Amino acid sequence: MGAAATGLSGLWAQGRRALQARFARRVHVRPTAAGLGYAVLLLGVLLAAVNTGNNLLYVVLAAQLSTLVLSNVLAELNLRGLEVRRVLPPELFADQGAVGVFEVHNRRRHLPAVTVHVEERTARGSLPGQGWAEGLVAMVAPGEEVQAPVRWQFPRRGMVELVGVRLWSDFPFGLVRRWIDLELPAQVLVYPSPVEGRGGRPALGGGVTREDPQHLGREGDFQALRPYQPGDPLRDLHWPTTARTRRPMVVQRSAVGAPEVRVRVEEATGERWERALALAAGEVERHCRRGDAVGLELQGQVHAPRTGEAWRRRLLTLLALAEARP
Amino acid sequence: MSGASALPLSGDLLTRAAPWRRALTLAIVLVGFAACAPAGGPVLALSTCGAAGVVLGRWVGRPSPRGEARWRVLNTSALVVCVLAAFAKVPLLVVGAGLVGWLQVHRAWTGAQARDDRSALLLALLQALLGCIVSVSMVLAPLFLALVLLGPLALALCHLGIEAEGARARRLRPVAGERTATSSLWVLGPGSLLLTLAFFVGLPRLDAAGHLSTDEAERVTGFGEDVDIGDLGALLESDEPVMRVRVFDAQERPWTGPLYLRGAALDAFDGRRWTSTVGRGGRWEPPGASPAAQLRQEFLLEPVAENVVFGMQEVVRIRGTGRRLSRDANGTLRYRGEPERLQYTAWSVLPSSDTARLSAARPDPRRAARSVAEREAADAGVWTRLPADLDPRVPALARQAAAAAGPDAGAWQQAVAIAAFLQREYSYSLEAPDLPGGGAPPDPLAWFLFESRTGHCEYFATALAVMLRSLDIPARVVNGFLGGELNPLGGWILVRQRDAHSWVEVNLGPQGWVVVDATPAGGAAVTVASTWTQAGDWLTQRWQGVVLEYGLDDQLSGLARVGQALALPGGAGASTLALPEVGGLVVVGLAVGLVAALVRGALAWLSRPPGPRPAPRGPVERLHDRAWAYVRRRGWNPPLALPPVEAAVWVRQRVGPLAEPLVQLAWLRYRVRYGGDLDRDLLAAAEAAWQSLRRGGLPRAAERGRLAAGPASGPGTD
Known part of the structure; x- marks a missing residue:
């Protein structure tokens, strides 16, 4: 008896989990414009068939209904059994797009997933096609995984909460749009949009306390490898690593007596504050690319100049999270 | 992530x-154009032009x-033309066909995108x-089949095209896996x-219209109750x-005799035209007791111009018309x-073929009458009336022809003699006996009998009937x-319009009305159709029976059969179509729902994620x-x-060394599962441990109550 009870309770728990898993991933549906037109036509044929008793109209009605049923069933199945992973770009700057990927894995055994859109959800309740970033997977065979390139772009700097992703598709006929919301919470730090100062001179809100045009950072000892950034000289490319990683990588060397630069962010409010941060981010980027030791003066805090990729990110993080003082 | 891949779709799929x-x-x-074509006339012309325009x-x-x-x-001009045509009382269906055809042509010339294809x-x-509205031709069958089979695929491909165009516009880069599974489309x-078949069978026929609407053009024309002599010529x-008919004799053998399928009988002739003057009659109540x-x-009757029920003489019982008969x-x-199109079964009794009895019978319509109306008609002498301006040569000719039967011949013998005379002296032709200078003769009967001496069955039947009447x-x-x-x-006989025929019924008193056919033999026997004709006719009949005539009765009888097969309570009663209509509709709805649920379940099963497979048990x-x-x-x-x-150790803590083989067995299991291949020694050790455990005789938990207070929990308490 005990074993039977144990088996039953196990079965119940399993069934409950299956139900929860099923209804947690509810597939939403909404007719498209073409679908609405089709529905109106179907209604007209239905009325005509019933009123005339013409069996040929019933044939057309049956064909239309079968198309509608196929459309709904296949559209729902098209979204079931898909798993999505978000691979964000390593750095995100406000107002600048950066390409990452959505990895879509079709865990079904038999049916491929066709024309599935993957997009970053902005908030609960928004409609498909209104997300931040969107990728399109044309076809994933059963058991296969693809990476859909997606361009993320956020309007403002700071910490952004990502709610999840939405999978949607009009497959197979474009008559109904079905979507499924997946919870995929994440936090992403958006750096200020780097703005280049005019001619390298101190610009509004940002300042450089000392400038040294010598680019000694290319001549010192090997320090690190980093991804290529626009403006890097081509001769700094490290070709073996570039070939291995399939992305351009440049060599960073410790400058012998690297020039020190201090970027000062002037106090301001509102848009001027954002502008100052953007200019500062631009200066940090520019000097770090040159291999300078960059320091930062931000809201009374002084950060001594240092070099390296980690330090650059640290400075950009400070700029991204800086709140304007009232 | 090693298996992930991304191929640009645009170059591939x-x-x-x-x-x-x-x-x-x-x-x-x-x-679509071909579906409109069977309507013929202007729609056919518009469809042909439209199809050519689309291809071009x-x-x-x-x-x-x-x-x-x-x-x-x-486009504006086309719209104006359509509106004007509608005001000019051009049928709306023709206008609609023209407008839709024009839109197709416009799409074909100007649209190059997937969205245009979807609109098309x-x-x-x-x-x-x-096409459905203007025609019920069987040509529609393959067209519908093509539409149902190819339409969804074309729509899906349009969807792919629209997605690709949208992606291009939004600068998305669609990706696909290494394996394309387009075969699934x-x-x-x-x-x-x-699904279409399931819906067609399962959709409840509410029968709001009562019956299939059929155009006048689809009816057999020329067959009617007021017939000018010569009308049958076009029909022939x-x-x-x-119609299609199967005839069986009393022993249920196929009938091999002459197949006279009686339609309308006409009593009044005015010299040019036969009409019926006896009224429509009252409701027909078939005789209670049928002769053996x-x-x-078994008839499957196409719609004819008159709502006449056909049958061999004399119909005594009819079942299945579903209509009130008169x-x-x-x-x-x-x-x-x-x-309308009718399917029914009729039972008939043929008059006696005994020549002696027929020869002895005297004409007496009152004795053959089966209703008051017939007696009144007999009293009025409607079947012996002659045209007022009958050519006097006709009675003389009748007497001359009847003389061949002998001076004491009865009505039957005289009728047969006149019929033989006509068959012998006159020739059969479908050509109407027009005057040499053109135009119709003023007295067609006299022209036939004394001038042209040639004609078709209507002339022969008219001549015989008038000549018999002239002999009273x-x-x-x-x-x-x-x-x-x-x-x-x-397994049926296909009757075509060209099989239309006229003959004469002669009254022989108690023997009733007897068929006498004066038309020379030719084309009257049942022939065997060619193989192609058989196949075509069979397909046509299937189309009509299975598609055009499928209705609520078929649905209810199908359900009743299902109920009987499943031995549901009330299934036997349902076989007589006694199910109330609403209940029947509910059952049909449930059946459709069940089919849909089964399809849905099957598709869900196909798309289930692969679960962990249990490891093989050695x-x-x-x-x-x-x-x-x-x-x-x-x-x-x-x-x-x-x-x-750990579970084995738990038992050993409570039982002692007797449970030691259980621990050994658990370790051996680990070793096999995670340690590599199984060898013979290992299997022997496991077998020995199991035997040792069993021979050792593990004590029952209830007998060792003192062990219940173990460090984890007592037996059976978890």
């Missing part, structure tokens, strides 16, 4: 899909901004709808076909099917309502059909399972969360 999409769309658009447009048409302006003017598909669906057609040149010698006839004094059976023998002309083509494939694992089953039977139940070795 879509480039292959686009030509398919264009070809399929063109095919379906042509199907697909071939040479290129969208351009300058062309758009020109097309705008053309929807327009083709509209054309198919128009091909199942759309068969899936759609199956037509191959249009009129009956011919059973019978006039001439013995013509009619149903109420508009002419009651006679009437019957219009119907004689013979047909036997179709062994379907001999050591099976021994381990048996050992644990034994331990549990003895009442020792370690907590479920414990892994196998």
Whole structure:
């Protein structure tokens, strides 16, 4: 008896989990414009068939209904059994797009997933096609995984909460749009949009306390490898690593007596504050690319100049999270 | 992530899909035009022009901004023409067919995108709808099949094209996996076909209209109750099917005798025209007791111009028309309502063929009367009336022809003699006996008898009937059909319009009305149709029986059969179609729902994610399972969360060394599962441990109550 009870309770728990898993991933549906037109036509044929008793109209009605049923069933199945992973770009700057990927894995055994859109959800309740970033997977065979390139772009700097992703598709006929919301919470730090100062001179809100045009950072000892950034000289490319990683990588060397630069962010409010941060981010980027030791003066805090990729990110993080003082 | 891949779609899947999409769309658009074509007349002409325009447009048409302006003017003109045509009382269906055809042509010339192809598909669906309304031709069957099989695939390819165009516009880069599974799209057609069949069968026929609406043009014309002499001539040149009939004798053997299918009998002749003057008659109540010698006839009757029920003489019982029947004094059976396609079974009794009895019988319409109306007609002498301006040569000719039967001949013998005279002296021809200078003769009968001496069955029947009446023998002309083509494939006789025939019924008192046919033999026998004709006719009949005539009765009888097969309570009662209609609809709805749920379940099962597969269980694992089953039977139940070795140790803590083999077995299981291949020594060790455990005799948990207070929990308490 005990074993039977144990088996039953196990079965119940399993069934409950299956139900929860099923209804947690509810597939939403909404007719498209073409679908609405089709529905109106179907209604007209239905009325005509019933009123005339013409069996040929019933044939057309049956064909239309079968198309509608196929459309709904296949559209729902098209979204079931898909798993999505978000691979964000390593750095995100406000107002600048950066390409990452959505990895879509079709865990079904038999049916491929066709024309599935993957997009970053902005908030609960928004409609498909209104997300931040969107990728399109044309076809994933059963058991296969693809990476859909997606361009993320956020309007403002700071910490952004990502709610999840939405999978949607009009497959197979474009008559109904079905979507499924997946919870995929994440936090992403958006750096200020780097703005280049005019001619390298101190610009509004940002300042450089000392400038040294010598680019000694290319001549010192090997320090690190980093991804290529626009403006890097081509001769700094490290070709073996570039070939291995399939992305351009440049060599960073410790400058012998690297020039020190201090970027000062002037106090301001509102848009001027954002502008100052953007200019500062631009200066940090520019000097770090040159291999300078960059320091930062931000809201009374002084950060001594240092070099390296980690330090650059640290400075950009400070700029991204800086709140304007009232 | 090592297995992840991303291929640009534009160079792979879509480039292959686009030509398919264009070809399929063109095919379906042509199907749409073809669906309208059976309507004939202006619709056929418009459809042909439209199809040619679409093909040409697909071939040479290129969208351009300058062309758009020109097309705008053309579209406006087309719309104006359509409106004017509608005001000019051109049938709306013709106007609609023209407008939709024009839109298709416009799409073909100016649209090059997937969205245009999708619009073209929807327009083709509209054309198919128009085709359904204007025609019930069997040509529609393959067109519908093509539409159902190819339409969903074409729509899916359009969807792919629209996605690709949208991605291009939004600068998305669609990706696809290394394996493309486009073959899965091909199942759309068969899936759609199956679902369409299910819906067609399951959709409840509410029968709001009461019956199938059929155009006047579809009815057999020329067959009627007021017939000018010569009307049948046009009918006799037509191959249009009129009915299909199976005839069996009293022993249920196929009937091999002459097949006179009686339609309308006419009593009054004015010199040019035969009419019925006895009224429509009252409601027909078939005789209660049917004679034993009956011919059973199964009819599938096409709509004819008059709502006449056909049958061999004399119909005594009819089942299956579903209509109220009436019978006039001439013995013509009619149903109420508009002419429509009918399927029914009739039982008939033929008059005696005993020549002696027929020869002895004297004409007496009152004795043959079966109703008050017939007696009144007999009293009024409607079957012996002659035209007022009858040519005096006709009675003389009648007397001359009847003289061949002898001076004491009876009515039957005289009738046979006159018929033989006509067959001998006159020739059969479908050509109307016109005057040499053209135009119709003023007295067709006299022209036939004394001038042309040639004509078709109507002339012969008229001549015989009038000549008999001139001898005071009651006679009437019957219009119907004689013979047909036997179709062994379907097992029926196909009767066409060209089998239309006229003959005479002579009254012989108690023997009733007897058929006398004066037309020279030729084309009256049942022939065997050619193989192609058989196949075509069989398909046509299937189309009509299975598609056009499928209705609520078929649904209810099908459900009743299902109920009987499943031996549901009340299933036997349902076989008589006693199910209330609403209940029947509910059952049909449930059946459709069940089919949909089954389809949905099957598709969900197909798309289920692969779950963890259980590891194969080898001999050591099976021994381990048996050992644990034994331990549990003895009442020792370690907590479920414990892994196998810890669970065995748990038992050993309570039982002592007797449970040591269980621990050994658990370790051996680990070793096999994670340590590599199984060898013979290991299996022997496991077998020995299991035997040792069993021989050791594990004590029952209840007997060792003192052990219950163990460190984890007592037996059976987890």
